Amino acid sequence: MTWPRALKQTARSGLTIERAKLTPVIAVRGAVGVALVIGLCLWRGDPALAVASAFGAFASGLVTFQRSMRPRPVLALGVAAALAVSTFLGYLAAAHLAAFVLLLAGWTLLAGMAWAIGPVSGLAGTQTVAIMLVTVTLPTSVVSALEHAALIFCGGLVQAALIIAFPVRPWGVQRDALADALAAEADYARRLRHDPVAPFDPAPLMDARLASEVTPRQARRRPVQLHGPRGLAERVRPVLASLADPVVGAPLEGPERDRARDLLQAAGAVLDAVAHAVRHAGPVRLPPEAMATLEVPASGPMLKGAARRSAYRLISLLADAVELTDEPVRATRPTTPAERGHLLRPSVPRLVPVALRALHREARWTSRFFRHALRVSVVACLGYLLGTALPFGHGYWAPLTSVMVMRPDFGQTYARGVARFSGTLVGVAVSGAVMALAHPGRSVCAALAVLFVFLMYLLMRTGVSVTSACVAGYVIFLLGIAGEGWTQTVEERVVLTLLGGVLAMLSYALFPAWETPKLRDRLAEWLEANGRYALAVLDRYARPAERRPRQVREALLDARAARAAWEESEARAEKEPVRHRGLSRTSATAAGAALATMGRVTMIMEAHLPDKDAEPSPAAAAFAAELRPSLERAVRAVRQRDRLEWRALRAVWERWDAESASQGVALRAADLLLDALDEFAEALSRGRGGRNRAARRGARGTIPPAQ
Structure with missing residues (x-):
């Protein structure tokens, strides 16, 4: 795909407004949390505190709207604590430009690596960087900084309390x-x-397994x-x-x-x-x-x-x-780990080692998460320095836009960049017109800010451009509470948002982390996982008395995870303006279809597993014995771009077919498994011999797998 076409597709994707299921009751609950925090601070008579606490309540509520199976109060409290820490550290270093830039670089690097843990963690890390950039301009002393950090945490605490007090659709x-x-x-x-x-x-x-x-x-x-x-x-x-x-x-x-x-x-x-x-x-x-x-x-x-x-x-x-x-x-279920009445979710303290292992695993130059962390760290520092040097004020809006736009893959970064700038223009135009025509006071600005928060929560899943428009209006009205001039705010917001978006897009073009070159590795991982699944099922046919259902189950889950990783990589690669020199798009699609067929055939074999007292199948054992080394050679061949051969495995199946008195399910499924492996080899060798294979399959009376 060429650069112009890639940019056109990502821009169209970013500007797309989707129809989504709205949740007005949940949106009202989140907006009420922001309103309570703003109202309490204004009642005390401190607009600066109202702005700081409102950002905390807004960010904590935003994370709880993400797709996560964990309890929402836990998310709100965790994000609020991280926001308070990042805010206080930013306050301590804000007076010294060099110290703050170093802190921003290190904190943004960690926030970028948080995407390796999961999307919710990545978004939470992004919010901590945003809050560090926005609120460091508000306090004037360490004591004031502590007060602002505490209020930001209280904003998340209010959101968590509302979730507990007013649950909407439990479970x-x-x-x-x-x-x-x-x-x-x-x-x-x-x-x-x-x-x-x-x-x-x-x-x-x-997803259902994760939710359980x-x-x-x-x-x-439950x-x-x-x-x-x-x-x-x-x-x-x-x-x-x-x-x-x-x-x-x-x-x-x-x-x-x-x-x-x-x-x-x-x-x-x-x-x-x-x-x-x-x-x-x-x-x-x-x-x-x-x-x-x-x-x-x-x-x-x-x-x-x-x-x-x-x-x-x-x-x-x-x-x-x-x-x-x-x-x-409701009913009580077993709660001890030995009793498998349910899938236990690890507690938050037990997730820390898991997160550290994920960070250690991705801390390498070839990792897209590590490259994203380096990219966003450099861009945030550069954007902050440029924004500070420009004669606008509020220079943090440039790095803020870059941090909120940038994602570990090309498609999302460019799509979000276009969507955020266009949405910001609309939001600034609407909110600026309201400020110019109505000249609202402090209380009216607070009410309008809460209204825009409600609209953002309500329309969050419709598209980035819509939410960006709501956020732009929210920020302008929120800063209006503190007495900021709306004309200056509008001008700064537009120019610095454009600067931040341009920096984000240029960073990916100059320091990319393309997914396309990794497609062969993803195919090899999927083939290997499918092979383990097939071997686990064949082992049950070979030794039915030694029932090991957990082995088959775990192999199936590994195969699903490998397939999901391939589909995610393929979807990202389709949007990139680069080509894989050893794997065309057509070949990649055909290879993925062949591996999907392989998994389906193995699943059919699993549906007809023999009973524990059934006779062992020496033929299935021999087929599995040859399949294991054949798959090992094939996985290496996929990675090294060599030709795949299944002749030895085909010979074992032909002996099985000749010695078998009847066409059992395992024998016929093994034949289909070989067909899928042949299709996979042909896809990677650019279709050589496809006509003869189709003729031979038609002669046996089978039908080709779905593409």
Whole structure:
């Protein structure tokens, strides 16, 4: 992609206003927190304290609106404490330019590295830098600095208290995550009716698993509806795929396929009903036609073999899902780690070693987070020096814009830069017009600032340009409380915002951290994770008496994480104005589709795992024994741009096929697994031999995987 095209796409993305679900009650609660803090400080008669405390309440409330499964009061208190510390340190160094620039460089470097811990931590770090830049102009002594820092912490304390005192939809985030996972399963079931190998995005299941992590105290209060349906959703997905697959499930045409389509339609209806019940904490209302379809026909079962087993398993799982959501009451769950009644979420103190390990892991030159931290640190210092040198005053707005715009990837940085400048222009124009025409007093400015905070909280998910407009108006009215001239504020805001945005964009062009060159490594990691998942499943076929479900489960989660990492990298790479010299966009897409098919085939094998007392399969053991070294060689070949070979593995499968008396699920799935690996090799070798492969697949009667 060329630079002009990349800039055009990122600008369009930044200016896009999306339709999003609004949460007015939560927005009112956050705005009330800001209003309480401003009102108390104005009642004391100190506008400067009102401005400082309002920034603390605003930033603490802003972080609690981010997507996080942790309790919101914890986020508000944690961010408030970090804001108070950064503010006080900034106050101590503000009188000396060199000392403050050094402090700003070090603090911004740490805040940039916070993105390695997670997006919420990264945003919190960004807020601490912003508060350091804004409020250091307010105090005049160390005692005053302590007072301002304490008020900023009190602003976060007020937000946390409001969240506890006026909860809105308790467990709402967890309910929505689980309902989204069930709704995704329902949509998957309906798509399988028309496309037997339709792809499935595991992201909703990953979010539901993250949402199910609770503390022991939360586990004792968690609604029954949030206990079991997630695990059932995990088990339903492979059964749906197994029933629809034309190789190991119902035939592609005929009465059995019609019966499978009816079952899939009924499964979608039931899963949708369960999702609605979970989301709204109500009873499950099942459509009568779906219940009739899930009954065994009077003429007897219409499906045979593996398809019949999948159908019976599906009906049983759907019945369990309905039963688990029929009683919206609370119950006590086991709270000791040895009893796996729930997934334990680590406490805040236990997260510290995890965060330190993440920072240590990313503290290398090739890490995009480390390069982002260096980039934002240099830009913040340069922007502060330039803003101070310019004859405007309020020079902190240039580095403030840069820090708020910059993200670890190219697309978000440029999109946010364009959106922030355009939104700032609109916000400044509106708020400036109000100030010029109405000349509001201190109380009216405070009320207008709270109004703009409410609008920002309400419209936060519609786009950066909208929120930037609201923030611009909020800042102008807030500074109007302290007696700042609105004409000077408007002029400074526009010019310095433009300067900060230009610095942010130039920094990424001069010191990039491109994702495109890492695509082969991401593919190799996904192939390796898929291989471990396939080996864990094949091991169960080879030694069914040695049941190790946890091994299979952990391998599946690793494969999902690797797929999510690949999709995130591919999405970032698509927006970058660089090309991968050894991997075209078409080849990358085809390789990703092949690995997705590999994971789907392994999942189908998992759906038909043998019982504990079943006979071991020496052929499956031999296939797994050859698959392990073949995958190790393939992973190295992907990274080193060598050719992939699967002939030895194909020879083992052919011996298995020749020695087998019947076409079992494992044998047919292993054949599809080889097809996926061949497709992966062809994608990376730019399609050589694709015509012969397609002809051979057609001769065997299978259908190509979905692209």
